[in-house]
Amino acid sequence: MTARDRTRAPETPGSTRGPDRVPETPGAASGQDRTPETPGEASGQAPAPQGRPGTPMLDVRDLRVTYRNGERAVPAVRGVSFTLDRGQTLGVAGESGSGKSTMALSLLRLLAPSAEVSGEVLFEGEDLLTARWARLRAVRWSAASVVFQGAMSALNPVRTIGEQICEPILLHEKVGQREARRRAAELLDSVGVPSRRAGSYPHEFSGGQRQRIMIAMSLACRPDLIIADEPTTALDVMVQAQVLELLGELVRESGIGVIMISHDLSVLSHMCERLAVMYAGRIAEIGPSRQLIAEPRHPYTRALGRAFPTIGDPASRLAPAGLPGDPPTPSELARLSEGRGCAFEPRCSEAVAACRTETVELWPSGPRREAACLRVLEGSGT
Numbered sequence: 001m002t003a004r005d006r007t008r009a010p011e012t013p014g015s016t017r018g019p020d021r022v023p024e025t026p027g028a029a030s031g032q033d034r035t036p037e038t039p040g041e042a043s044g045q046a047p048a049p050q051g052r053p054g055t056p057m058l059d060v061r062d063l064r065v066t067y068r069n070g071e072r073a074v075p076a077v078r079g080v081s082f083t084l085d086r087g088q089t090l091g092v093a094g095e096s097g098s099g100k101s102t103m104a105l106s107l108l109r110l111l112a113p114s115a116e117v118s119g120e121v122l123f124e125g126e127d128l129l130t131a132r133w134a135r136l137r138a139v140r141w142s143a144a145s146v147v148f149q150g151a152m153s154a155l156n157p158v159r160t161i162g163e164q165i166c167e168p169i170l171l172h173e174k175v176g177q178r179e180a181r182r183r184a185a186e187l188l189d190s191v192g193v194p195s196r197r198a199g200s201y202p203h204e205f206s207g208g209q210r211q212r213i214m215i216a217m218s219l220a221c222r223p224d225l226i227i228a229d230e231p232t233t234a235l236d237v238m239v240q241a242q243v244l245e246l247l248g249e250l251v252r253e254s255g256i257g258v259i260m261i262s263h264d265l266s267v268l269s270h271m272c273e274r275l276a277v278m279y280a281g282r283i284a285e286i287g288p289s290r291q292l293i294a295e296p297r298h299p300y301t302r303a304l305g306r307a308f309p310t311i312g313d314p315a316s317r318l319a320p321a322g323l324p325g326d327p328p329t330p331s332e333l334a335r336l337s338e339g340r341g342c343a344f345e346p347r348c349s350e351a352v353a354a355c356r357t358e359t360v361e362l363w364p365s366g367p368r369r370e371a372a373c374l375r376v377l378e379g380s381g382t
């Protein structure tokens with residue numbers, strides 16, 4: 001995508017709301033911006049991110065997130081690193097509680113204040129974890145935006161969808177009402193919702209249409225990156241397939257980078273060229289989707305793979321077929337945090353003694369592939 005005018009520091013339009021991390025009322029300004037900022041900062045002019053030639057659009061380094069509630073600490077993300085180039089699609093898979101949403105939402109600092117985040121999130125070379133709030137808000141929407149599941153709770157019920165799509169355009173770009181309305185109409189048509197319905201309210205649409213409207217909103221300021229967290233989970237299978245198809249088309253046409261989270265490997269392998277499989281807050285395996293699915297190197301990826309085809313199957317969210325035991329509980333995560341050994345070892349049918357004692361990291365497991373498994377390192381985990 002070409003560089004765009006991203007000079008106006010945005011407010012926080014409703015649809016950037018997180019799913020459940022930060023409760024808020026419909027239509028209220030997003031509660032995600034809770035850190036106090038200096039007076040006048042929010043209205044400051046924020047320059048566009050400047051990508052450096054040869055650097056990835058997104059470079060995530062040793063990302064760690066710990067939720068702290070009093071004495072209790074849950075290390076939900078324990079050292080995640082990856083890169084994403086412009087126009088690339090990365091799927092993030094894993095069982096419930098593996099840290100997918102925490103990881104993705106922390107990239108734009110969309111987590112509740114109880115989340116302590118460290119590491120680096122370099123977006124076009126700029127670390128979003130240390131960026132000032134005004135700067136971060138400029139990046140949200142206009143450079144990187146988020147699509148959540150549950151569009152009804154994210155859309156403002158008392159404003160028309162046309163108004164809601166115009167809002168970020170008017171806030172973030174130097175355009176007038178007429179141009180914003182024209183863009184909103186174009187966006188609605190592009191996601192298959194007739195633009196003549198721009199004056200309708202969210203409750204007048206079906207679940208699938210509302211999710212399409214959310215996608216239109218996320219595209220309103222033509223971002224370079226979309227983070228889609230289970231964007232179709234609440235929809236029935238047919239509508240899910242249509243919305244995914246639409247998202248895929250838009251991504252292919254516009255060259256937007258996407259990070260898509262799902263429990264469902266089949267959805268991700270269809271939509272994304274690369275796949276990261278998360279387990280207990282870490283990446284267990286990462287590489288080209290087709291190769292990961294066809295020849296998984298990590299025993300956990302193999303177990304997840306046995307669970308599909310599962311589009312829309314809620315059972316696969318919690319217990320992939322053939323995989324005994326449960327993922328670590330939050331308190332087990334805390335014990336695991338800095339210890340040696342592989343977090344998956346208690347459930348792994350291929351584990352050896354060293355898996356309990358050795359430090360496990362992501363090691364190269366093939367062209368453009370890595371897996372965090374000692375057996376891969378030994379050359380016997382394939």
Ligand SMILES: Nc1ncnc2c1ncn2[C@@H]1O[C@H](COP(=O)(O)OP(=O)(O)OP(=O)(O)O)[C@@H](O)[C@H]1O
Nearest residue numbers: 067074076095096097098099100101102103329330
């Ligand atoms: N606000 C919070 N406070 C404390 N712990 C939390 C909070 N949010 C998530 N966690 C814990 O962090 C870990 C990772 O949760 P997260 O929601 O990121 O996983 P997930 O892979 O996205 O799961 P799901 O697929 O069910 O959404 C879990 O152990 C979860 O219980």
